[in-house]
Amino acid sequence: MKMRGNREHVYKVNQNPSAHEAIEPPPNTREEGPPPPELRQAPPKVIECDGSPPAPDLFESLVIPGPTAKRSDAAAALSEGEKVHVWSKSRGIWIEDGVVQEISKVDVQILGEPIYKGSVFVVFNEGSNSKWVRPTDIQRLLRRPGASPTAQAAATGSPAAGAGTPMAPGTGKDGTEEQAPNADAVAELQEELRQARGDLLALSKSNKGLLTQLKRARSSNTALQQKLDDQTQMLQKEQEFNAALVDGLRQQGTRTCSKASDRHETVACWEYLEQEPDAWRRYLPDAEKALEEARSDKLPELTISSSGFRYRINLSAMTQTNVETRRTCTIRRREILLHADAVLKMTTETQTLRGENQRLIVDLCRKSDEILALELDIRGLQENIEAKTDSIRSLKAKIRSLSGEIDELHASHERTEECLVEAKHTARKLEVRHTELQFEHDSMKTNMEKLQSALKQERQKLYTTVLSQLPPKPLNEAARGFCRSLDIDDPKHLALLEQFQSSMANHRLKLGSDHWCEPAKVSVTRIEELIHPANQQLYEAMRRMRASEDSCRACTPTAGITAFKCEVQPGWVDMNEYLLYHGTSRCNAEQIMARGFDAQRGGESTGAMFGRGVYFAQNASKSDLYTTCDLCEGIGNHDFRQCRHAQGERCILVTRVLLGESKTAKNSGGKDQIRAPQRDDGISYDSITALEKGEGGVLDHKEFVVFKDRQTLASFRIFYRHDSSCSCNGCQHRRSGT
Incomplete structure (x- = not known):
């Protein structure tokens, strides 16, 4: 319980229940002398706990006898709650915000100090100070707000307001400077003091209740x-x-x-x-x-x-x-x-x-x-x-000893403020430096992004250049075809690997199913470049002939193709030349590498949905469904439907395909169709592009069909394996055997 400007009465109880002597008051410190002897003859009642009948009232036995001074007319006229002026001895002025909180009705002893009947307890200085005024000092130290200062001084002998030289605030009686107390520490000790007084009052009430029991x-x-x-x-x-x-x-x-x-x-x-x-x-x-x-x-x-x-x-x-x-x-x-x-x-x-x-x-x-x-x-x-009383005494002593500590705290506070000013100055410098560094970092980050973007563009240009170029012709044009393994740091190897991994797509678990499997997870083991002078000569002748037919205009581009498109050579027209994937058994891949593609045999094992031609895909994951592995080759299996080895090594052919003018097909054509359909001008198309379902077609992924062998040139062979954690539709079928 927090109380400000008030004081609790704590009554001293006889500590020896078996003793019968009276409680002696503390040594008299008043100016008017010792109390009259007639008031000290009657000993007070004490509390007995040895079996004798208890005192009828606890507080009656706790009254400390003392001199009863005669109350003046001014003291008798005062009432609790009345506003008064209080004379401050230390400051030498009248404090005008005093309030009478209590008037003692009996002689009591509070915290070892006698309080006589008629004493007045006042609170002043905005409630921060309080004191008991004895009956003999009321006229000298208290006055009503309307009283004349001159008359009050003449009647009481106290100095009038403004009389003499007023002492400067913050100076003692001897003119020395008083140290400002630490408000927090003093307030804390005062709060502890008030709480201790409240505890003493509660203990006294509890003592009274126990006596009643x-x-x-x-x-x-x-x-x-x-x-x-x-x-x-x-x-x-x-x-x-x-x-x-x-x-x-x-x-x-x-x-x-x-x-x-x-x-x-x-x-x-x-x-x-x-x-x-x-x-x-x-x-x-x-x-x-x-x-x-x-x-x-x-x-x-x-x-x-x-x-x-x-x-x-x-x-x-x-x-x-x-x-x-x-x-x-x-x-x-x-x-x-x-x-x-x-x-x-x-x-x-x-x-x-x-x-x-x-x-x-x-x-x-x-x-x-x-x-x-x-x-x-x-x-x-x-x-x-008794213990609470000792605690209160120790608190008072602690309050008195705080002045030196407060001086040290003031000095430490000044040093801290100086350090704080210096720290703020340093912090401003650091903020400026941080802003400069942040600006430099942002500039470097922007430059790095620009460099990375430029590097990516240059890398794409390099990939486009190296993949668009045909391999140089050997000196002996009649030489047989051969394979050249590409190093992992070869630009062609890097470009093909990037294109191969990015072309893996989702596929249905089976035809007509609504369940889509995850894209295939594969690891490329090696990449070989296929060099066949005879096939390359036929492909170049077909490209020259096709270019001569449309020397004035380029071929119509087909929208939605994500495959790699070869760049147009200077002086040539765009003939829609792409690198597409073709999946087949390893045995057929060897024959294609030796003799080239045979369009008349197209669809023998997989069906000819759009006619008898060579089928290609822009997604390597679609071509993967028609491949066999090295383990199948060891047992003589050439049917991709019978392959049961999910982690076997497979290969896909990367073929340069001359699509030219391509006919977009939404529905399947005749299975016996052996050539591309004709255009409105009577000239035949060069190829067929089967559209996806999202474009109005019947397929999940685009397919491309050519009907002339010389429009294709097998250029690379990519060897790879599916990871053990792969759950694509091909791996699920191969593991389940369906």
Whole structure:
């Protein structure tokens, strides 16, 4: 609980509960002298915890006697909440925002300092300062806002406002400069001080509550003791009556017994087995009457209450069960003579009274223990109060010792500010340097991107140049064809590898399926360049003848072709010359490399959807579906449908194809078609381009068909393997065997 400008009263309690001496007030420090002796004669009441009756009121016993000064008329007229001016001795001025918070009604002692009746507690200086003003100092240190400063000074002897030379703020009485306190540290210590005062007040209230409980416990103890005495007297009377009854029965002797026996006057006796083997105890009369009535009514069971417990009686099994503890014991019924019944009833009642007496003794002991525990709690509270008082003293000492630390903090703060200014200056320099470096980095990044773009363009130009060129003719044009393996850093190898990997596409799992497989994952093992002088001579002758037919205009380009297009040589027209892929068995690939393509055999193994010609694709993944591997070659298999080796080495032919004027086909043509269809001008087309479904065709990927062998030239052979993690449609069919 945070309080500002207020003070809690903490009352000092006698620390020795067994002592009877009065609480002595602290040494007197007032200017008007020691208190009158007549006010020190009556010792205050103290709290006793040794079993004697407690004091009627806790705070009445805690009042510290002291001199009661006569209150002046000005003090008597003050009221709580009233605004006053407070004279500051250290600053030598009147502080005009004072408020009367409390007026003491009795003489008390707070934190070891006496506060006399009539003292006024004021808060001033915007609530940051507070103090108690004694009755004799009220007229000198306090004044109402409307009072005349001259009259006030004349009446009280205090300096008038503006009189003398006012002291400069921040200077002490001797003119030395006072150090400004550290607001946070002082506020923190003041908060701890207020909390400690609040804890002391709470402990005092708790002490009062414990004393009230102790008073009640002692009253209850007295009542229990009185009840125990009454029960003891009743027990003594019962024992005397039983003794007299037994003597009377003995005097009756055999005569009474014989008369009872002759009349057969017996009564029912109900008993329960209290302890094995034969410690039977009779029920109380009310319980015995209920049992007998239940037996007469032939009830199987009933529930009775006895000695504060409830029991369930089973008359069939002759057992009783404690409803709370579930303990079960045996019961019995027997008939005894009338006089024996009377004796037995008296004995039973006597035992019951003794049990009640024993319970009262136990309750008395328990209450005594509770009283002792309360007394121990009170002693603990008194020790806590003393500890809190010591803590408050230490806090005050700590506050006084803060001035030196505050000076060091001020000096450290000034040094920190200097370092901060220097750090800000350095930070500005670093920001400027960072901006310069960032600009340089952005410039270098832009230049790097430009260089990379230019390098990519140059690389594409190089690839286009090297792939567009036909291999040089050998000196002996009649020489047989041969293969030349390309190095991995050869521009042709790099260009073909890039084109091959980028042409892998998704394919359906099977014809008509809606499931599309992942693109093939392959690794190229080697690339060979095919050199066949005779076939190359025929291809060049066909290109010259085709160019002479359309020497004035170029061929119509076909949209949507992603395959590599050879660049047009200077002085030539564009004849739509592309590098396309052709997939076949390894055996057929060897024959094509030796003798070239045979358009008349086109479609023998795969079907002639657009006529009998040579079929090519712009996606290597489509040509891959019609290949066999090296393992098939070892077993003599030349049918791609029978290949079951997903990771075998395969090869695809990269062919230079002269498409020329190509007819775009959306639907399949005649299977027996052996030449390209004619144009409107009567001249035949050079090839057929089968369109995809997205373009209105019937295929998932474009295909190209040529009907003349001399329009094709097998230029390269790419060897590759599918990765073990490949899940393309070809690998799935080869693994499953379908």
